[in-house]
Amino acid sequence: MRNLSAEETRLFYKLRFALLAYANRHLNIIPHVTAAEQISQQLVEQVARLRDALLAHPELLERFVAENPEQLPEQELAIVASWRHHLTGDFYIMRYLKSYTVFMNAKGESHLYGVLGLIDPLEVVLGGAPLPVMVTATLLPFGNRIIYDGILMPYRVAFGGSIRASLSREYGRLKEREGIIEQLVGPSGKPQIRTSLDRRTPSRPAPDWRSVVDGIVAQTEKMRQSDTKLQGAAFGLLRAAASLAQATLQEQDAEAEAEAARRLRSVRTAMTRLEKLLYEEE
Template sequence: MKLPQKDADLFYKLMWGLQFFVNQQQKILPGTLSLEDYIALPSQKKIDVRDHLWAKASIIDDYVSQNPNGLRADDLAIVRKWKGFISGTFQMFRYLKKHAIFISENSTVYAVLSLNDSFQEMFPGQPTPINVDALLLPFKGHIVYDGMLKMYPIFWGKNIRAELNDTYMRAKQKGHIVTTLEPDQETPTSSQPKPTKPKRDWSPMAEEVVRMSEKMRGNDAVENAALGLLRASARLTEAVAKGNRDLYEMRQMQHTAWKALKRVDTSVKRSQP
């Protein structure tokens, strides 16, 4: 869930160069006279410079036009795109293999990569979700943070956790997880869309299951309850297979299946000696 080391090194090279330029222009740390001196400063000392940068991100244009560090054109392009940053308070909701999930205050879900250290290494033993102030940046088609995170030690109750999980699952199901802040980013598959398998039509088989289940009768209460659950589930599956996405109808069939499941549970309990 973090950048390759080569990319992380490049990120910090670009970030420290930009921040040192801001410091030179704004005279925030007048005693810091070289880029090497600035890089050696602890993060706490760099906060004011960082805040000045993002409070007036137009200074990025000055940095790119002057190019005081003699950067290559593609590196300057990376820095220029940082004007599209997103800042705010996020819930670091989940650690995944490729990235961490950040959820913003307006429920936008982002896939964010860390830099030198993974987020788990940064917050060892801290359960998610973690409330953080962060500034997200585009970087080579991915989303990273700017190198500084501020954590607020807040314990979230089960209701908040459930809401965050629902937000994440909705975004995942709809394909709305934001993985890049560069809409024009070209990917190797952009000109050749990845072939997708044709969808299989399960509706004939679902219809057959419904037809057969309606003829089946159990030998006792438990079997009858189980067959009732089969019929309710089969009808729901048939509707979905035929493309029914009406929320009201889905909930009605879901409720019927839930009642059938409860009857199975009750029948099994009653059958116990």
């Protein structure tokens, strides 16, 4: 299920509107609005202005938690307090998965976030727009999950094939390396990251294939003679693929990744040469 339950959604809006009404009583962004019930009657643009003003004055959240003007139970007040760990900015919406929608930072250091919808799944909110979609959003902790604050501001921009491919590669790299962040705070209300990788069943480590691959690389380097151009191209692809496999078995850092990318380009070049020769044979 990619969104909160109806009961959880009602609780979120109860807390969110109470906080926004408190902020408006101090900032007067929306004239004559002082009660939480009035917030729900405002245009989304007005609520967004109030939300932005609240983000610019984080001390108001701290005062709300300290004063507890709505006499919220401790557990509900803790949810509001956890919102000090919000994430606001531009994101790419990358995937609709079974459990949540995946957001990826559009600026700065990239991470993936599993975000739940509120009344409707985000796919419905976005009208089924093809992904990726770039939006401005505020992500909030909600217990051990992540939601958004009910306001999404999509950019009216279409991405070309090369940009979509680049974003997809970054998504795959992040998902493999660090997983999808599913939790921002722990039970204590302090930052505590949990990712999709934490749910993986530990697997037995793979054998150390380095000596085997090194041997294959050494053997393919000897395969420089061939009877036909087609054989030579196939041997060249074999050498390039073995060299790429060798690079992936090194300790991975920025330099090693750059070397693997270089060898991948060699594989593509060898594959192109082989394809051209095959088409000529036809």
